[in-house]
Amino acid sequence: MGxxxxxxxxxxxxxxxxxxxxxxxxxxxxxxxxxxSVEVIWLGILIAxxxxxxxxxxxxxxxxxxxxxxxxxxxxxxxxxxxxxFLENCNEFAELVRxxxxxxxxxxxxxxxxxxxxxxxxxxxxxxxxxxxxxxxxALVNAGWHPDPLRIATFLVTFACGTAxxxxxxxxxxxxxxxxxxxxxxxxxxxxFSSLARYPKEIFSGPWGEPLGVFFTxxxxxxxxxxxxxxxxxxxxxxxxxALTITATVLLLWASRRFFQHALRSYRSxxx
Amino acid sequence: xxxxEADGLTKTYRVAQKKEGVLGALRGLYRREYREVRAxxxxxxxxxxxxxxxxxxxxxxxxxxxxxxxxGLIYPTAGQARVLGYVPWERAxxxxxxxxLVMGQKNQLWWDLPAADxxxxxxxxxxxxxxxxxxxxxxxxxxxxxxxxxxxAVRELSLGERMKMELIAALLHRPRLLLLDExxxxxxxxAQGMIQKCLRDYHVRRGVTTLLTSxxxxxxxxxxxxxxxxxxxxxxxxxxxxxxxxRFSETKLIRLQFEADAPEDLNRFGExxxxxxxxxxxxxxxxQVAAVLAAVLDRHAVADVSVxxxxxxxxxxRVFEEAHAGHDAA
Numbered sequence: 001m002g003x004x005x006x007x008x009x010x011x012x013x014x015x016x017x018x019x020x021x022x023x024x025x026x027x028x029x030x031x032x033x034x035x036x037s038v039e040v041i042w043l044g045i046l047i048a049x050x051x052x053x054x055x056x057x058x059x060x061x062x063x064x065x066x067x068x069x070x071x072x073x074x075x076x077x078x079x080x081x082x083x084x085x086f087l088e089n090c091n092e093f094a095e096l097v098r099x100x101x102x103x104x105x106x107x108x109x110x111x112x113x114x115x116x117x118x119x120x121x122x123x124x125x126x127x128x129x130x131x132x133x134x135x136x137x138x139a140l141v142n143a144g145w146h147p148d149p150l151r152i153a154t155f156l157v158t159f160a161c162g163t164a165x166x167x168x169x170x171x172x173x174x175x176x177x178x179x180x181x182x183x184x185x186x187x188x189x190x191x192x193f194s195s196l197a198r199y200p201k202e203i204f205s206g207p208w209g210e211p212l213g214v215f216f217t218x219x220x221x222x223x224x225x226x227x228x229x230x231x232x233x234x235x236x237x238x239x240x241x242x243a244l245t246i247t248a249t250v251l252l253l254w255a256s257r258r259f260f261q262h263a264l265r266s267y268r269s270x271x272x
Numbered sequence: 273x274x275x276x277e278a279d280g281l282t283k284t285y286r287v288a289q290k291k292e293g294v295l296g297a298l299r300g301l302y303r304r305e306y307r308e309v310r311a312x313x314x315x316x317x318x319x320x321x322x323x324x325x326x327x328x329x330x331x332x333x334x335x336x337x338x339x340x341x342x343x344g345l346i347y348p349t350a351g352q353a354r355v356l357g358y359v360p361w362e363r364a365x366x367x368x369x370x371x372x373l374v375m376g377q378k379n380q381l382w383w384d385l386p387a388a389d390x391x392x393x394x395x396x397x398x399x400x401x402x403x404x405x406x407x408x409x410x411x412x413x414x415x416x417x418x419x420x421x422x423x424x425a426v427r428e429l430s431l432g433e434r435m436k437m438e439l440i441a442a443l444l445h446r447p448r449l450l451l452l453d454e455x456x457x458x459x460x461x462x463a464q465g466m467i468q469k470c471l472r473d474y475h476v477r478r479g480v481t482t483l484l485t486s487x488x489x490x491x492x493x494x495x496x497x498x499x500x501x502x503x504x505x506x507x508x509x510x511x512x513x514x515x516x517x518x519r520f521s522e523t524k525l526i527r528l529q530f531e532a533d534a535p536e537d538l539n540r541f542g543e544x545x546x547x548x549x550x551x552x553x554x555x556x557x558x559x560q561v562a563a564v565l566a567a568v569l570d571r572h573a574v575a576d577v578s579v580x581x582x583x584x585x586x587x588x589x590r591v592f593e594e595a596h597a598g599h600d601a602a
Contacts, residue, residue: 020393
């Protein structure tokens with residue numbers, strides 16, 4: 001199978017899975033509406049909080065209000081994309097291992113990683129991507145931003161890289177479930193991850209903050225996930241940081257896939 | 273070329289041993305003890321194209337573990353296997369396209385959606401051409417009599433109906449090999465019969481090679497000519513179903529109906545298992561059947577007589593007991 005036909009097939013499958021999960025969500029529309037409402041309220045609170053902060057100061061860690069608003073929108077869209085595509089699937093993985101229901105997925109003639117991590121789309125968090133995008137556009141308008149093809153292209157590439165880095169970390173955390181069987185710490189780890197990614201890396205200053213900032217930029221590159229695309233679009237187009245983000249993405253995707261495949265070799269399949 | 277070749281297939285698990293009480297649990301945090309469980313030990317067999325083989329053994333014998341190794345779900349500790357020409361645990365897509373594993377206690381259909389939606393998704397996953405998909409689906413729903421149920425949410429179907437849908441889902445891509453792990457577990461007699469009939473008809477039409485595990489001997493009698501028995505991970509029998517009865521049962525059952533009440537002295541011929549008015553069932557040694565029949569017919573007025581093999585359940589139970597005794601002695 002050629003790369004292109006393989007890619008088309010997986011894209012079609014993703015579309016099919018998206019339709020079926022939407023059908024499933026709509027079968028329980030009350031639950032669906034509550035989930036969407038909670039996300040809208042959460043974004044409202046987040047924006048209100050930053051408005052309060054910027055009512056008292058003109059910059060936070062070197063970011064002015066429209067720039068920071070763009071950062072918030074970027075974080076919200078990226079986090080929404082991850083939650084929509086992967087979080088629920090990865091969170092369910094431990095249960096699949098514990099009950100042996102993973103068997104059914106491993107028997108299918110498609111890539112296991114794709115099927116396990118993409119089989120359900122969480123439509124309840126899909127509006128976050130849209131809302132995040134709207135916030136980004138509003139921030140750009142407020143900033144009087146002029147379209148720049150290079151910045152737009154860099155933003156799109158680094159935004160995709162940020163999503164891939166977050167996915168790579170999540171896949172590694174998920175893989176541990178094969179040995180731990182119960183892996184309730186995944187959600188806690190994800191919360192830690194998204195908490196770190198939520199702020200500009202400039203806030204990590206001072207004798208304690210700086211080493212932390214360096215560690216979470218170069219060793220465990222969580223801080224590049226939102227910072228690099230947001231910076232590229234509304235602040236400095238930092239070539240070395242973009243290169244670092246792309247390199248980290250390739251390495252992390254490769255390492256997380258190897259780790260996941262290694263974990264599957266240890267799968268014992270629960271007794272029937 | 274054989275469809276399944278298993279050579280010295282072995283699977284050993286390391287199972288954590290938990291001590292009782294809070295202190296035991298705390299101790300387990302820093303020093304955990306493990307026990308080695310040999311689920312399957314050096315089993316060898318071949319299955320040829322088109323065969324329907326029963327894979328029998330008591331609970332914990334290693335049947336499901338073997339099926340899981342053959343389907344590539346788990347890696348063996350030792351030994352080799354080739355299934356449809358592939359090493360199963362490499363899980364090549366081309367291999368997974370050609371077989372199906374149905375587990376009676378697990379479901380692969382989407383619980384909240386109609387089975388038809390799951391079938392469509394499987395069509396995408398297995399890349400089944402639309403015309404082939406439609407004809408196979410029509411054939412299978414017809415065979416199982418569930419044409420009107422495919423648009424109903426799976427969670428609203430009865431256990432028997434769900435199992436039929438599972439079977440359809442497993443056969444949609446026309447597998448060359450079908451691995452069935454207790455497909456009729458928990459089903460009533462009618463649903464069991466329906467599943468058996470579907471499997472038999474499908475086998476006749478498509479010649480699919482089938483390996484079946486079941487605790488229901490009716491499934492085995494209805495579907496399989498060959499039986500493989502394992503116990504404690506070891507293979508104890510591999511041969512025709514008819515021969516297992518000869519080999520492991522030393523007796524036959526003579527069912528007699530006398531013109532008058534059955535005589536009281538039948539126990540001198542063998543073990544009387546039933547004595548009820550003119551009816552009597554006597555278990556006698558296989559080599560004595562002719563002599564006993566001649567003696568009874570010579571002395572008494574007999575209205576009807578038949579000679580039967582003992583029920584398969586009884587024979588299989590005996591096989592398990594013998595294997596168990598052999599294992600304990602070893």
